[in-house]
Amino acid sequence: MNNSLVLQTDFGLSDGAVSAMYGVAISVQPDLSIFDLTHDIPQFNIWEASYRLYQTISYWPEGTVFVSVVDPGVGTERLSVVARTKSNHYIVTPDNGTLTHIDHHIGIVEARVIDEEVNRLPKSGESYTFHGRDVYVYTGARLASAKIPYENVGPMVKVDELVRLSIHDAIMKNQQINGTIDILDVRFGNLWTNIHKELLRGTGIQYGDQLEVTITHNGNQVYRNNMSFGRSFADSRLGEPIVYVNSVDNLAIALNQGSFAQAYNIRTGSNWKIHLTYSQQEEGEK
Structure with missing residues (x-):
């Protein structure tokens, strides 16, 4: 990992949601380098979140950790995963199709389900509506700062079982x-x-x-x-x-x-x- 964390959400910047995510990341590692991909993804638009990752990720150094939270299914049984790409980048995200363009154009070599018994913000166990703060950025910051190795994210999930949106080649x-x-x-x-x-x-x-x-x-x-x-x-x-x-x-x-x-x-x-x-x-x- 290279101590860099890149955030993408559909939260906007009109309230404290993104700031709270920054606070969690810095609490994990004070000298962590945090960057914004965008927080202007249209609300619930998983397709656009997927594309913006693909548009951006190849320009970042290997080992960069991305957190992408566009999550209309928050609080449901959808999985929370960390995927490792063929280009050796890491994406922390709900398994809802956000990885579609990355998998199609770059490739995913491994994915792990986040074990929330270990990788969850302490004292946040009663909250089920802000996984971006309590699970994703917390796990991403721990991974980017080498507090945990990738293998400690949680159990592996088969790459071909990840959720994908419909995508077609020209x-x-x-x-x-x-x-x-x-x-x-x-x-x-x-x-x-x-x-x-x-x-x-x-x-x-x-x-x-x-x-x-x-x-x-x-x-x-x-x-x-x-x-x-x-x-x-x-x-x-x-x-x-x-x-x-x-x-x-x-x-x-x-x-x-x-x-x-x-x-x-x-x-x-x-x-x-x-x-x-x-x-x-x-x-x-x-």
Whole structure:
């Protein structure tokens, strides 16, 4: 472990919940380095919690411990686990699907159920509604500061028994690339898809080409238009849509200096589909 603890919740910062988690962590180890991934996950949105971990985790050093608490099932029989990834990061979280994108894109090699007889904040036994404070950050801080080894978290659980959300890879068929709108670039309203830039190889698509973009929700078309494929927003005019490669090397859709999501009431998840239709270019045609 590297004495670093990264926190993610849907708690927001308008009350004392996150501060209480900080207090517990520092009580475990005063010199622990604590960082915020985000506390603005939409309430109960496990899908977004899963994606934000995937978006972030690979940029942190090996041995970093993440605590992710988006937990609509708090107080129920859902498991509390610590997963170890192939990249040697640790995630403390309820087993409710939060590990979906990490497992799909990076891989999980081991998971352990938190033994609350050992890894629970002292004198918190009567509380069943704030596991983020009493179980997750307490266990995460003990793990990050090497107060306990990973093996002392609790008994192992089979990785293939962890809860997973429905997730699909983008595919290419008949000069059309089909994917999902995984997440929003929240502040700017850009749509981030699951279509990796490598899927463009062999299509003949080049910067400046026009693509027909269709967006559907539960099979119903909600948007259709032609837009250009550009390197950056400078390749489009103010207010125009553009397809570009985002910071995680996936295709994204934006309005130049506008919110695409707000303008067309677009949301995210596996039931939001995007279809990019292109014309195959012959060699030497350009």
